[in-house]
Amino acid sequence: MPVAPLVLAYDPAEIKVLSVKVDENAEKAHIEASLAGIWKRLHPRESFVYSWYEAQLYEDYAEDGDQRFTGVIVFIVFLIAGMGLLGMVTYTTEQRISEVGIRKVLGASAAQIIVLLSAGFVKMILIASVIALPLGYFLGGLFLNLFTYHVSLGPGVFLRCLTSLLLTGLSAIGIQTYRTAMRNPADTLRSE
Known part of the structure; x- marks a missing residue:
């Protein structure tokens, strides 16, 4: 299928995935630790699950x-x-x-x-x-x-x-x- 336009709507009640844009030069380990700390403070009983976008794209579309x-x-x-x-x-x-x-x-x-x-x-x-x-x-x-x-x-x-x-x-x-x-x-x- 051809790539079609995409509309993203903001509805906090429906958020299941959060995408965060980070600087290219930022340390991944520091960002992961910070996000895990914030997540633990807001949702202490739920595990923090994350993935980096490049790795996710590679896993989804790898040709191997x-x-x-x-x-x-x-x-x-x-x-x-x-x-x-x-x-x-x-x-x-x-x-x-x-x-x-x-x-x-x-x-x-x-x-x-x-x-x-x-x-x-x-x-x-x-x-x-x-x-x-x-x-x-x-x-x-x-x-x-x-x-x-x-x-x-x-x-x-x-x-x-x-x-x-x-x-x-x-x-x-x-x-x-x-x-x-x-x-x-x-x-x-x-x-x-």
Whole structure:
């Protein structure tokens, strides 16, 4: 919401919070002690509760909590996506294990087998990125426009997302295809 004008009315019967403006150079400990003494004299049975405005603003609007929560959510999303991709790669490589064994017997190197097995998955990741990045830019812009004061989406955000996606995908694909490429072809072809 945009910042609207504010009207403060003075009604001593309704005062629950008192704001006191102090000089920048004043000692905070001396002010706290003075206010506590005055409060104790006027309200001896009630405790003196206070906070400094800067500290209160920091506690109310600090970004650490939101960033940590968002970081945990993003980590969980990447973990689930990586596990799903690892499952698909594992299933596909197990289906093609005899093909890998035959190619190794015919002289294919481990690097060629890794490229053969992972090329389709890398293409899928790149196609998904081409679809998701513009869609994310559009939907992220719509979401941010709900707020009066917001940051703008720049290419850095999407570059970090794409890099994270590629690192997660390539590590999940690379680990499984490397394990499959390094298997002994005699063990895989024996059952054929």
